[in-house]
Amino acid sequence: MALDSIREDEHSEESLKLATIKRLFGRLVEYKKEVIKVLMLMIFIIGVSVVNPIFIKIAIDTYVVAGDIRGLLMLAGITIVINFLSKIAIKWRIVIMSKVANDVLMKIRQELYTHIQKLSFNFFDKRPAGKILARVVGDVNSLKDVLINGVVTLIPDFLQIMITLVIMFLLNARLAISAIILLPFLIGLMYISEIKAHKKWRIFRKKNSTMNAFIHEDFSGIKVVQSYTAQKKTSEDFEEILEEHKQSFISAIVLNDLFWPIVEISWGAGTALVFYIGVSLSSAGTLEVGTLIAFTAYITMFWNPIMNLSNFYNQLIMNLAGAERIFEIMDMVPDVMDETEAVIMPPIKGHVEFEDVTFGYEEETVVLKNVSFKVKAGETIAMVGATGGGKSTIINLMSRFYNIQEGRILIDRLDIAKVNIESLRSQMGIMTQDTFLFSGSIKENIRYGKLDATDEEIIEAAKSVSAHSFIMACENGYDTKLNERGTKLSVGQRQLIAFARTMLSRPKILILDEATSSIDTHTEKLVQKGIEALLEGRTSFVIAHRLSTIKNADRIFVVDNQGILESGSHDQLLQEEGIYYNLYMSQFKAGA
Template sequence: MPINTFREDETTKEVIKIHTIKRLFRYMINYKKEVISVLLLMSIIVSVNIINPILIKIAIDNYIAFDNYNGLIRIGILAIIINLISMVCIKRRIIIMSKVSNEILLTIRQELYTHIQKLAFNFFDSRPVGKILARIIGDVNSLKDILNNSVITLIPDFITIIAVAIIMLLMNFRLALAALSMLPFLIFIMNYIQIKAHKRWQDFRNKNSNMNAFTHEDFSGMRVVQSFAAEGQTSDTFEKLLQEHKKSFISAFKLSNIFWPIVEVSWGVGTVLVFYFGVRLLGTGTITVGLLVAFTSYISMFWHPIMNLSNFYNQLITNLAGAERIFEIMDIEPDIKDVDEAKEMEQISGKVQFKKVSFEYEKNIKVLDDVSFTIEPGEAIALVGPTGAGKTTIINLISRFYDIQKGDILIDDVNIKEVTIESLRSQMGIMTQDTVLFSGTIKDNIRYGKLDATDEEIIQAAKSVYAHEFIENLEQGYDTEINERGVRLSVGQRQLIAFARTIISNPRILILDEATSSIDTKTERLVQKGIEALLEGRTSFVIAHRLSTIQKANRIFVVADGKIIEEGTHRKLLEIKGLYYNLYKAQV
């Protein structure tokens, strides 16, 4: 499969922008009451803004012109009251929309996170973790301004523009045409800019994703970086990515920043034309001074929302690339999912069958080729063979981490594709050589295998793998805090904790993939006793390169070139003197 690294930009499918916008705003359906209340508040605010110039006109033409100070005071008090009401409405609308936009962001992030957890391993195999994090965190955060301003800017300002345009046309048709003369030019230029700007913001998102991917990869492997004194090399790589990130941002921002000067120029030209024609009309008696003053106020009220809308439009173009990247992930169908009529897997007894199974990660490159075998309940099966022979693939297919291209896999005579994934995997215990611990206490990490486990069950699980003694010797015992990598513990200690976590889940089928590879020989002898007790009555699959650990297995499968080429007990395979014999002699 193609692998995307921090050195490559992600490819984003071209989608119709209006579809992305509709899909994004669909999240507001669950907040109808809040949105309606904000719109009502905005209607009050807009009404006050529209009334203010009319009050100025009345004050000039009806009161100031005739020295009517009592009337001027009354209209001044009215203006103060309605503007105070407007201020209260503004504060309230900000609080409501901030809450709504944040809750929508939480919903989108949760949906994205939940969806990603359902995706198959090949999704994670094909891209760095840092690029996935960039979508969950950065791209989701970029949507906040769009969601917030869509209600408090888009709808009210659009209504304001229409209302003010109508009022201006009614007040004086010729002055209104002069004020609006630059609008067609503005619309044309903005449409041209958004096409170019959107592509540049997509590029910026990709560069940001590349930088996140490298940072995550570098910090995760910091021990290796420092061990090889490669800090200078990684710093150079980061600086290169940072420069690409900076250049892409400047390129996109320069183009997007043209929005405001164009609006201001259009605003200024429209205002000049209004004053030019307005002053000439004053001499004809067609308009009054109050009307001209009110008209100039309406010009500001007309172009200021256009400035806001152009700002919102700019935000939309800037951040729409983030929404596209989010929805692109959400639209990926999980390769591994329950069929429509999937049933719950009953308690497994442990019979496992492979019937002519073939599998490939990449097209036309077979990893398993026509593999068949039957495992009886309670059997302990060891898988040995060269690296890349297909051993780990076999156990991944049993857990249905991948779907096969050909053949059938049955557990207790039931095809694993016919049961729910959760009911299947919940009855399996899987432990690999890549030990993953989570930040928290040792007790929390063991309890991860059984969330309702008591402290007594946790201690018993640790004792069964001989981890109890070293845990008790830690400063805070089972309550010792560890980080996600467990750096305070040795590799062997981390594996013992992971082993206790697997044991406490009480699996019906146990899978151990090089589970004791990092445990010293003395500790391994102790753990082997725990393993033997654990394997009793359970079907188990053990992958081990140290052949001394699997001699007691019921059967040993020798895997090479995607096939099982030898099968039998340790003694029988030595008698055959095939590949297993050669591997064993090489180790001995």
Template sequence: MARNAVKEDEISNVSSKKETLKKLLKYLKPYKLKVFIVILLLIFVMMCGLVNPYLLKNAIDIQIANSNVNGLIIIAVVLCFLNFLSMIASKKRIVIMSSITNNILLTIRNELYSHIQKLSFSFFDNRPAGKILARVMGDVNALQELFSNSITTLIPDTLSLICVTIVMFSMNYKLALSAIIILPLLFVSLFSIEKFATKRWMNYRKKRSNLNAFTHEDFSGIRVIQCFAKEKDTSETFLSLVNDMVNSFVSSVRLNDFFWPLVELSWGIGSIVVYWVGAGLITKGDISVGTLIAFTLYITMFWKPIMNISDFYNTLITNFAAAERIFEIMSIDPYIISGKSAIKMPKIKGHVEFKNVTFAYDDDDAVIHDINFKIKPGESIALVGPTGAGKTTIVNLISRFYDTTKGDIFIDNLNVKNVELYSLRSQMGIMLQDTFLFSASIKENIRYGKLNATDNEIIAAAKAVSAHDFIMKLENGYDTEVNERGSRLSVGQRQLISFARALLANPRILILDEATSNIDTYTESLVQTGINKLLNGRTSFVIAHRLSTIRDCDKIMVIDDGKICECGNHEELIQLKGKYYDLFIAQYNFLKEGA
């Protein structure tokens, strides 16, 4: 699968609306009691509203007609009391519903975040981080109004519509029929709009995601942009993406704006028909003036829930794309998982074996071909060779960040596919080529290798890699805060901290991917002593372009074009006078010329 570029629309697998609604509604189940209370409060408010026109009809046709002042006072008191209770119930309903909605959004966001963390490297390889962030933040936030309205609008307004319709037909079926005669045309119009609006809102979500991805990538690479003076170019690209998002939003809103005029037009036509029919019925003496006045109030109560339901339907269309994008990610199964019959990895001794291992990323050509080797516990193995030869791929397969395309990998005679991932990776110390530090103190960054480590253990790890001295020279020592990715530190300092983090984990298998590539020669000599102590007694894999750092390794494997072309210790490979010899002599001559 090709990587989705920041300016390229994502390909979405649209699921049925019925399935998406089922997935959304399941989040309401833990709050059934609270939802029931909200519905009761809504019904109470609705009943208070239904009683108002009836009491008004009674006041006009009976109390005023009979000049009964006491009766009017009683009705006025009852109306005030009921509406006061209705106001309190309505406020309580809003508070409870807000709590439910916020908790549901928190649950969805946590589930989405936790699920994404379990996804395989291939998922992240194919998507810009900004597009993933857009789903975790923007798309989840878009569901707030949807959940809130599903309880506060859809359920009560549907009940209200049913009750009002029953009351209207009980009062006069002719007036009731004249009120609803326009509804079929309205529903056909709304469904027609929905058919096109959903696609437009999905397109808007994609454009918004593109903008989010570009902004994230732009700020992450701001140093490169400023170094090459590309601010103007990136600003133009940003403006172009903003315009794409705005245009897609305007296109969606223009279509959605037809909802309200259609509902209001239908309301107006329905009211005209009711007045016209009602006037004829009064002339014939079939109904009283009070009945018509009460009926006109019920007409308002009939169309108000229709407008609210139409607004909910509009909200549903607007935010359905966000729900589909969320559940699309949650439906992706992690490619690398612990099998149902997976066993817990015992304490690793360090025996590693590759049997006929071939690996390719997605549908690309194989990166490594038919790799075979056996490593004894405690041996240190160096992987050398040109860039892109497959060295990093080999160590990624040991940690099972990817699964082999062909062949098997065994650790202590256990196939890595048959053991629990956590029990495997928790016993490995990995220092990747891309050094990453969190926005926290140096102490917390080192402690990430062992969360319950004491301060003394942290300092000991830093001393082992010669990081202690430069750390103590910083303003707050180990409590010095580093910026995102450790930008306030030099590249070499970041690597040393990352190296200390790996040491602190006390791994059974240690993987160093270009661990000393950005350390100066003087620091490298200091670190080498710590590395040798660390490698003693544990299996280790070291990827290095500086051949001087791996001369003492037990085995050196030369990787070229995805294959092991040479294997032996330093002296053996020098005597062989093959590719390793050529690399060593080339580096030696380069350093000699530089000197």
């Protein structure tokens, strides 16, 4: 799948529409009792609507003609009672189906959300967050009316059409044929239009997704937008995207709106023809007046559900694209997943080994080639080198966020490709420079490292990384509420909270990826003792551009050009006067 940017429409696969429809409505099988109850109510409602014209015929041709007031009043009473019960049944079936539809949507959204969380980084690398959000929210919401009307409209209205058609032919076959003479034309037009309409609605869904992605990215980076006074430019870009969104909707809705006048024309033409023939037959004395009046009522009962079905058909075509986009993601198999016979990772001691590992994020681009190294349990390994050289890639592969193309990665002599992913990652602590804090209290953000941690454990972890003092200085201490990403805190304060979160998790293997890059020198000195305590007794991998922070590492790897170019202690590498020596001296001179 090609890379999707916020300005490009998503690339999605065509799917069989019938298969998508079956899959969507198959969700209702779990609620068969409720569906059957709704169908029984609908049969009663249809029965009442069908007998109403018959009651009119009887009232005119039997009681009115005979002057039987008592019989007419009894018939009127029965009609009022059954129609009142019909109104109650209509309300009841709406309530039942609304609950069912909302429950189905909730489960689809939960399944989709859970499945997306299992997908590998490749999935998220190729999609802006706004486009994923559009599927979880907008596409799922679009299915509500389809699910409700699929039961409330499709089956009952089709049943009403069949029953009404039989009664019309029993009353007068000639009039019945006149009433439905344009129906084949309507069906053919709907079939032809469906092909074009479905494609147009797929385009609209893509444009809607693109619009969501742009809004999400623009507001997430609002500080950059305002800092560079780019509001006018982003507004112009949004106006362009909005125009494309509008035009795609207009293009699709034109075909939908075409059905209404065609159905009404067919309805009107059939009714006019029935009246013409009916009046002629009535004048000739071969058709009773009550029968003609009843027949005209049945025409409405025949064409009204056809109008409803046409509307449902349009609605189905309109929202089927949303269902396709949902199931497309739900059918994606994660690139990184447990093998069938994956074993639970036992308590990690910390021995790490790369055996001829080759990897590239894209097939044509190799980031690491035949990389091999061994790390003893408890060792601290620092990795330095140019940006994009492969330092973070080594960490990502060790955490099994991606699958390697060649070679093996072993932890305690177990191939991590053959162990349960959760049991592996739960014993690793990863601290990156991109500190993400969730909306909630400081305490809740730290507890994310160990969900069952006590308040005492949280405070102890914060103290160990020198975060306790500034937290207590906040308005409500550990209960201070943070907004998304914790933007009300300084960058250094956010880093300290993330350190406390990592400290709380007590990982067997610790990874610090540029973890101190955003902390000022004063704050770094405060947290250094905490970091040393955290590193003690653990296998640790530290990525740092600030070389002064890694002098005490057991070994330093210089990573670049698809592999490890130099390896050794700080003193050893300085004596070799190679790449590390040049890096260190350039920083030393810059800081002098």
